[in-house]
Amino acid sequence: MKTILITTVAVWLITIPFAMAQDTEIQSYEVIKEIDSVEIRFYPSATLVTTSGGNNFGKLFQYISGNNESKEKIAMTAPVYMNENKSEMAFVMPLSVHKKGAPEPKGENVALEITKPRYVAAIRYGGYTNSRKEALHKKRLMETLQANGIEATGVIEFLGYDSPYKVYNRRNEVMVEIAYAD
Numbered sequence: 001m002k003t004i005l006i007t008t009v010a011v012w013l014i015t016i017p018f019a020m021a022q023d024t025e026i027q028s029y030e031v032i033k034e035i036d037s038v039e040i041r042f043y044p045s046a047t048l049v050t051t052s053g054g055n056n057f058g059k060l061f062q063y064i065s066g067n068n069e070s071k072e073k074i075a076m077t078a079p080v081y082m083n084e085n086k087s088e089m090a091f092v093m094p095l096s097v098h099k100k101g102a103p104e105p106k107g108e109n110v111a112l113e114i115t116k117p118r119y120v121a122a123i124r125y126g127g128y129t130n131s132r133k134e135a136l137h138k139k140r141l142m143e144t145l146q147a148n149g150i151e152a153t154g155v156i157e158f159l160g161y162d163s164p165y166k167v168y169n170r171r172n173e174v175m176v177e178i179a180y181a182d
Contacts, residue, residue: 084158
């Protein structure tokens with residue numbers, strides 16, 4: 001009986017991380033340079049669906065679930081973007097949707113935005129995010145940029161990559177657009 005229990009627990013501990021892994025398209029970028037824990041990245045143009053004004057995740061989820069002009073269901077991607085005070089949120093559209101053009105939103109305070117190619121600086125961190133972790137990593141990011149003479153030109157963004165149900169290997173980032181020349 002003890003052997004069966006130990007085997008069951010071992011199998012559970014091994015398989016849970018794989019069962020909770022996501023098969024989600026991640027927005028593409030190229031790492032240009034690394035400075036300590038900061039990545040300097042180049043992001044090509046992308047299409048975002050954005051919202052503000054409360055129930056942000058719900059409004060964006062409704063859009064990808066078909067609450068759009070063509071009633072098209074769109075796959076969830078990562079990351080989810082949030083502004084610093086969490087009043088605005090954006091989902092990245094899959095590359096195939098970006099290339100063909102995203103359907104117009106029907107929901108209130110939901111809009112499409114096509115980003116320009118840009119350079120950013122980002123720090124990745126794990127676990128569930130919270131205001132203390134965000135403040136710590138934002139401070140480290142800005143101090144690293146200042147120490148290396150890199151100008152932040154955008155606003156701080158927080159990125160989440162995982163479902164709230166994912167427990168292991170969570171990925172979060174703090175990011176800011178920068179003035180950067182290759």
